[in-house]
Amino acid sequence: LTVTCRPGEEIYMVESGGNTRLQILNELFEETGDEVFNQLHVLYRPWKSETHVLAAHLIENDKRGDMLFIDKALAIRELKTLFETEKGEQYSIRKLTERLKKEGYAIDQNLLSRMNYAIDVLLPLIPEALRAGMGRPQIAKIRKIEKAFLHYWTQISQQEASIVEELFQDGLAENNRPEWDADVLRQTLEERISELLDIPIRTLRLDIEALLRGREIEMTSP
Secondary structure, three states: OEEEOOOOOOOOEEOOOOHHHHHHHHHHHHHHOOHHHOOOOOEEOOOOOHHHHHHHHHHHHHHHOOOOHHHHHHHHHHHHHHHHHHHOOOOOHHHHHHHHHHOOOOOOHHHHHHHHHHHHHHOOOOHHHHHOOOOHHHHHHHHHHHHHHHHHHHHHOOOOHHHHHHHHHHHHHHOOOOOOOHHHHHHHHHHHHHHHHOOOHHHHHHHHHHHHOOOOOOOOOO
């Protein structure tokens, strides 16, 4: 293990991966009482920064593949906050990807955008679904549904976008459960918008399907 220590503190911490090994050793010592599990040789490295340690642990956990998408997103958000505090400046998505790459964590801007969407929009409304393991494809599908309905609403109703945004948020919250199904969200929105605009639900579904597939539809007033 490589360890380090914050300036002014006496307790050392794992510096760049190895928390799982340390946990296993602690459990073995508790079970057996054998001193062979209570002591080990380590490599000491001088303290660099909070961001270095957090980035190293993020990389280790990601490599093990046991991080939920939302937990990874929150860890990167915490890193961003530390970067900004450290430098005294705001980090754009592009700048954040460049800084993470320097720390040894390569990530593309589209994925960062999905992570921001998951934290800022979805986490307050569907925490159970996210904690159950919702990943990037499902989040991308939700965002696509939101855009399709928003586009349809603003073109057909000529009313404020805030109305359909509220419907979208309500639909998310009502369907917050571990067994997430984006089609249920879509059906909920179709039923409510069909009623509000007095449009046959079959017509609405066909138009939404076209928008989801990237096709333009002929917009007519209800």
